[in-house]
Amino acid sequence: MSIAYAPGTRISTRGEDFLVTNIIENYDGSVLLDAEGISELVKGKRFTFDSKLDTDIQVLDPVNTKLEADTDYGYRKTKLYLETQLRNSVTNSNKICIAQKAAFNVADYQFDPTLKAFKLPRPRILIADGVGLGKTIEVGIFLSEMIKRGKGKRVMVLALKSILGQFQQEMWNRFAIPLVRLDSQGIAQIKAELPANKNPFDYYDKTIVSIDTLKNNAKFRHYIEKSRWDIIVIDECHTVANSSSQRGDLAQFLATKCESLVLTSATPHNGKKESFANLINMIEPTAIPRTGDYAKADVEPYYVRRFKHHILDAEVQANFQDRKIVPIHAPLTDVEEDFLREQQKIKFEALRNLDKETEENLFGKNKRAEQRDFLFAIGLFKAYMSSPKAAFSTICNRIDRIEKSGVQTEKAEDNLDLLKGLKEGLEIILASKKDSKYEAFKNQLVKLGWSGRPKDDRIVVFAERIDTIKYLRERLTQDFNLDEKAIVEFHGGLTDVEQQGIVEDFGKKDSDVRILIASDAGSQGVNLHYYCNRMFNYDIPWSLITLEQRNGRIDRYGQKNTPYIYYLVATSEVEGLKTDLHIIENLTKKEEEVYKTLGDAGSVLKLYDSGQEEQIVQQAIAKQDEGFLSDDIDFDLDALFAGEGDITDSHVEEEPVEEVATLFERDNEFYQSLIEQLKSVQLLEQQDANFVDPTYLEIRNTKELNAILYDLPPEAKVKVNDIYRLSTDKGTVQNAIEEARKKKGEWAKFQMLYDLHPIMRYFMTKLEASVDKDVALVAKLSRLPEGRAYFVVHGQITNNLGQAVVSSFFVVPLSMAGGIADKPYTLKEFVDKYKLDADLSTEYVAESDTTQLTSLLPEVVQFGQELYMRQLQVQKEIEMEGLLTKYQEQLKAWEASAKEQVAIDFQDKTMTGIIMRKKEDTEREIETIVSRSSQYYKDLTSLNQDAYLKILAVFYN
Structure with a gap:
């Protein structure tokens, strides 16, 4: 059979x-x-x-459970076994159950993304909170809660190459979640350690990698096609929002290879519904109609978006500092104005030759010569506003190209004589050091008492051009007699390991770096605020979004000192040039105004794209429009959610954290008892684990443990026979994180002593395994009613996806003579009623008693199924049926709309072979989405089988 x-x-x-x-x-x-x-x-x-x-x-079969008397003092083994089962079991709660114990200052708004995701069929969410609000912490909360639910075993994080180490360190230090870093160094190590045909994503369950590594590495693309994850996290997801790009295509593919998906970005859309729809479609393919026409209500369940001023919690606000803006005006020197007069002359000459239609379309694909001259003049102005050296390189590159091609015209960008004249002007500026902006910058440093010595302030300088970065490094080194270690460049041309190393070093107290000069490759994601509160915008980006991102590197959650943000602003009275410089300066004023009110720089121009914002600035320069930021200009672009705004509610649950059942008053009491028990049964040596004080546990890294922890980050591992330090005290761990920032190469010496730490999970598994798989422990208690036996049972019901939908610890009260004594109730109620979390006295359990209790097992299983689990199952089935009906109705509506749209799209087209295949492909895609979604919903909500019961313990008198 x-x-x-x-x-x-x-x-x-x-x-x-x-x-x-x-x-x-x-x-x-x-x-x-x-x-x-x-x-x-x-x-x-x-x-x-x-x-x-x-x-x-x-x-x-639970009827075959063997009952064994617990003879430990105070029934420690029974209590620990039950507690371990409780802590190791999955939870079905839609509230926070474990993340609140991690090493961060709890703020309810940070729980919202996870709580919102739990309301969906599949927990998937876009975290679009503003710059500096702590999206990495919100990801850690999601991951820890999913791990607790048994749905976070296999995790892949995709992040910018500059922050792989930073992200990895945050997940380990705060949440004890180990991620294997697959940067170029990590990949080289894997090649040395793993067989050539071994898929690293199968060998390592939790990894962090740059999306560019996956995109550019054919072998890795092959690996991911063969793998599947519980959770994929894509940080800075705006880089993959274009579904037709290589990155976007890869992200769309990865979205189909995981159960849960987390996307993060402070700039999640460009104001157009299409780009936002691409991200939401990755989360839920049926959320948005095929027409592309959707309202905020359609997508709001799938994302959270808040800014600093939306979070009213006083403790949260206390972790931000009010920033100070310091404009530094630098009047241009005569030789600079002579050069820029020539630039302005080219600009105005080009504009005079443009008709109205062309002027309105300055950035079209088919550019006329006058358009190219205007853009050349603008590019030259922008380069000089970065530095004379950047403008010099621009001119030299142009001259080289013309000389190599031999093609000249009368137009400015191809006029060799004009270009050489401009080059001579720049040579005079550079040779005479008549660079007004640099002199103003240098004078400000002197005014601050800064000379690049070890005790001086640490400073970040942002500049757009690599030539400017190198120019600044050279001049600062000479003028301040800097040691080469005191000044560092950061830009996109560096390797991933170099970028991570610079970010890591700059965040350490003992760093030699006094000044970090960064391109905008350092404006996203990286934490530069730990020992730095002064930042200079040496040049001003022509984008409010980029400006906001730059400033957010030091003006963010956790900054302890007042952030000072300096703007180097050139000034002149030269006609035309004066207006252009005012237009650029107005960007800084508008960013500060937005910071104090809206909180979202992208909402000013409603472009949500730094490149498009730069074009609007160029148009303002063409029109000499100083008021372009304050006027209500219609840019002929779709405003996302027209007037509603994209902000979401910051209070998903009034009480987000759920109190869980436990037999121990405090966590550290459980861990102490656990360690003592493992030692008493020779599963731990005396020297392997010891509490230094009630909150502080030291664990020796044995060879066995070292093998278990093979996937820990190398920086987090200690040598065999060295000590791991864990603490239940958040303050101790957070102080250790702070201390680690004082020394290069160090990670926090303490981690959180809580259930998700790999060492504690390992110890709990050892305790669980110390009780044979088919055994339940028996304890006799005089405080119980005489003649009663209370069987502690774990009941679980799974759906067709193998996910636990109902998981409950309950008690079946029986008469020792047989028959139900009371209706079954929860373990928590039993513990509270008979004070099982207090000290217990061990009593003698007679063999005849265990024989009698064993005879009751068939009744335990029968009553447990019929009187408790079946009721929970019926309740859950009703709930699931309602959800299935809701999901199916939504799916049918989406399908009908999608098919209608296909008919509209192809109704006026001649049905050639190519068009017919395109239509069939579209219809097939819709059918696939509907089929997969429908089957998923059915499997998700199916509860056809009986509950699985496991008898864990018996208390009787």
Whole structure:
């Protein structure tokens, strides 16, 4: 007789226990079982069994449980076993259950993305909070909660190459979530350690990698096509919003390879519905109609977006500092004005030759010569506003190109004589050092008492051009007699390891770096605020978005000192030039105005794209329009959600954290008892783990433990026989994070002592395995009613995806003579009623008692199923049926709309072979989305099988 399997069934084979997650039927009636290990040796690992080969597969039956008396003092073993089961079990709560214990200052708004994601069929979310609000912490909260729910075993994070190390360190230091960093150095290490044909994404469950590494590495693309993840995180997701780009195509593909998806960006859209729709479609393909016409209500369930002034919590506000803006005006020298008069002459000559139509379309693809001359003049002005050296390089490159091609015209950009004249003007400026902006910058540093010595302030300088960065480094080194270690360049031309190394070093107290000169490659994501509160915008980007991102590097959550932001602003009275300089300066004033009111720089021009904002500035210069930022100009672009704004509610739950059942008053009491118990049964040596004080645990890294922790970040690992330090005190861990910032190359010496730490998960598994898989512990308590037995049971119901939908610890009260004594109720109610979390006295358990209790097991299973789990199952089925109806209705509406749109799109087209194939491909794509979604919803909401019961313990009198 064949065995009936279903997802969620517990099986035993090869001496270990497994949870069936998927069944594939063979043509001959046998089955392939995808399963996840649940007993000690195989816990968390995934396997596939063939029922033809594995003939010893058995479905676990709780009636066959063996009862063994607990003889430990105070029934420590029973309490620890139950507590470990509680802590290791998945939760179905839609509230926060574990993340609040991690090493960060809890603020309810940071829980909102996770809580909102839990309201969806699949937990997927776009985190679009403003610059500096802590999106990385919000990702850590999501990951830790999903791990607690058994849905975060396999994780891949995609981040900018400059912040791979920073992100990895935050996840480990604060949440004890280990990510293997696959930067160029990490990849080289993997090649040395793993066989050539080994997929690193199969070997390492949790990784962090740059999307450009995946995009540019064909072998890695092959690896990811063969892999699947529980969660994929894409940081700075605006870089993948264009679905037709290589990055965007890869991101769209990855969205289909995971159960949960987290996207993060402070600039999640460009104001157009299409770009925002691309991101939302990655989260939920049926959220947006095929017409592309959607309202805020359609997408609001899938994202959160708040800015600093939306968070009213006083403690949160206390972690921000009020910034100071310091404009530094630099009157241009005579030789500079002579050069820029020539630039203005080219600009005005080009504009005079433009007709009205061309002027309105300065940036069209087919540019006339006058357009090219105008753009050349603007480019030259922008280069000089960065530095004379940047303008010099621009002219030299242009001359070289003309001389190599031999093609000259009368137009400015191709006029060799004109270009050489401009070059001579720049040579005079550079040779005479008549650079007014640099002199103003240098004087400000002197005014601050800065000379680049170890005790001087640490300073960040942003400049757009690489030539400007190198120019500044050269001049500062000479003028302040700087050691080469005191000044560092950061730009996109550096390798990923070099970029990460600079960011890591700059955030350390003992860093030699006094001044970091960065391009805008350093304006996104990187934390530069730890020991720095002064930032200079040496040139002013022609984009409010870029300006906001730059300023957010030091003006962010956790900054301890007043952030000073300096703007180097050139001034002149030369006609035309004066207006152009005012237009650029007005960008800085508008950014500050937005900072104090809207909070979102992108909402000013409603372009949400730095490149398009630069074009608007160029148009303002062409029109000499100083008021372009204050006028209500219609740029003929779709405003996202027309007037509603894209901000979401910052209070998803009034009480976001759920109190969980426990048999211990405090966490550290549980961990102390756990360590003592493991030592008493020789699963730990005395010297392997010891509490220094009630909150501080030291653990020796044994060879066995070192092998278990193979996937820890190398910087977090200690040598064999050295000590890991864990603490239940958040302050201790956060202080350790602060201390680690004082010394180069160091990570925090303390981590959080909580259930998600890999070492504690390992110890809890060892405790769980110390009780045989088919055994329940028995404890006799005089405080219980006489003649009663209370069987502690864990009941679990799974759906067809193998996910636990109901998970409950409950008690079945029986008369020792047989028969139900009371209706079953929760373990928490039982613990509270009989004070099982207090000290217990061990009593003698007679063999005849265990024999009598064993005879009651069939009744326990019967009453547990019928009187408790079946009721929960019926309630859940009703809830699931309602959800399925809702999901299916939404899916049908989307399908009908999609098919209607296809008919409209192709109704006026001649049905050639190509057009017909395109239509068929579109229809097939819709059918695939509908089919996959429909099946997913059915599997998600199906609860057809009986609950799985495991009897854990018996208390009786």
